[in-house]
Amino acid sequence: MQVVLRDNDQGPFLSKVLAYGQAEALLDEAQLAQIKAKAVLMSLKLADKFYNKYKMHLLEHAAFDVIGVASLGLMALSERDLNRALTLLMTPDGIVKSFQKGWSMLSTVSKYKISGKSVYGDIDNILLDRVSSPSDADEWMGWQAYQEALLDFNRQESVACLLKQFYSQASYDPLDCLGLESVFAEVVLYRMFFGPVKIKQDLKQRLAHIELQDSWFTVEHFELQVKNTLAELPTDLAETISVDLGKYFSPGLLRTLTFAKSYREQLLKGVSPERLERLEYKEGLSGLLGWPIYIVM
Incomplete structure (x- = not known):
């Protein structure tokens, strides 16, 4: 999975945090490589479970899911603070914990969603599609999509x-x-x-x-x-x-x-x-x- 580093306030939060770490010299190449490697492994596991890891366009879709869901969880765990988010990402399982948090958040607000049987189990297809994002997207609406779903769930x-x-x-x-x-x-x-x-x-x-x-x-x-x-x-x-x-x-x-x-x-x-x-x-x-x-x- 290619994680493109851009300082774009409108892009996915994960990319924003990584770009911040690089810009402030708080994240070296080795640390960045570890985070990328973990993200690639997560994408492979996600593709194997929900898609087909042998079809490259579906593997790319899984990678977008990881970026979007991890961004969502990272925002929640860090309360959108860049320093706290970077500190979490630099821990051995930081990106995994972020993804797990984001997945749990989406699972909760999908409880009353009615959009047919979901290939993602307890997560609504449409909601996950809105959260999913390339790392270099100019605009990421995942947080807003989650907030709308949370309001409806409440x-x-x-x-x-x-x-x-x-x-x-x-x-x-x-x-x-x-x-x-x-x-x-x-x-x-x-x-x-x-x-x-x-x-x-x-x-x-x-x-x-x-x-x-x-x-x-x-x-x-x-x-x-x-x-x-x-x-x-x-x-x-x-x-x-x-x-x-x-x-x-x-x-x-x-x-x-x-x-x-x-x-x-x-x-x-x-x-x-x-x-x-x-x-x-x-x-x-x-x-x-x-x-x-x-x-x-």
């Missing part, structure tokens, strides 16, 4: 945690495409209506049997409900949800509550499920934050 993991903690049926299927904001909104509404009980698909039926308090119909009331619900969650989960909530979250819940009042009035009149469904669609389900979407039979 959201989906948060949805799974909310389902587990608050819902009677806690199974989570990524194919359901549940939004974190909408799931949390349903939690806030349901618990405001019925107290600290497990959430079931019965809100629409039970709505007729509760009294909607006038004090609920304010943005300030919903902000308090949001604060109280977040307080029940682990700190990391609460922070993830807080970041995801838009400034119109509480006003959106107030709008949904106003609709719930109209829906309840129709329930009390004994209108048919078909008319209730038409009422929902007329209002626009996508605009009813936290309103459960299921069919009342």
Whole structure:
């Protein structure tokens, strides 16, 4: 594997660190040769496992994978500090540890990825392809790709945690495409209506049997409900949800509550499920934050 040394801030982090070591006379030719040799061996092993080491273009692909994944891990382990990164690379297994770290990071955020069966086992094909890079690339977007995948993973993991903690049926299927904001909104509404009980698909039926308090119909009331619900969650989960909530979250819940009042009035009149469904669609389900979407039979 040819590791080209360039001082390019936009290129892969591994190349940037090696170029820095050479420029500052902190990395001699023998040390650089050791790192290269280890990287070549890693590329051969990766090609043997996932590609075909006897086809040169696939071996080159494996080398790009090693550069990208090692860059990712090296950035994380060194907190993007060039001196710390170089010190790590100069240890006997520095590049191996960097690659292992990067691979672990990609494996974690690939948990909910849906892009077909991956040839890389537990790592998403598309994500690894975005991280993979030649050493002399003018632009490397691997870190940004990982951050995007991490954000999506945190959201989906948060949805799974909310389902587990608050819902009677806690199974989570990524194919359901549940939004974190909408799931949390349903939690806030349901618990405001019925107290600290497990959430079931019965809100629409039970709505007729509760009294909607006038004090609920304010943005300030919903902000308090949001604060109280977040307080029940682990700190990391609460922070993830807080970041995801838009400034119109509480006003959106107030709008949904106003609709719930109209829906309840129709329930009390004994209108048919078909008319209730038409009422929902007329209002626009996508605009009813936290309103459960299921069919009342």
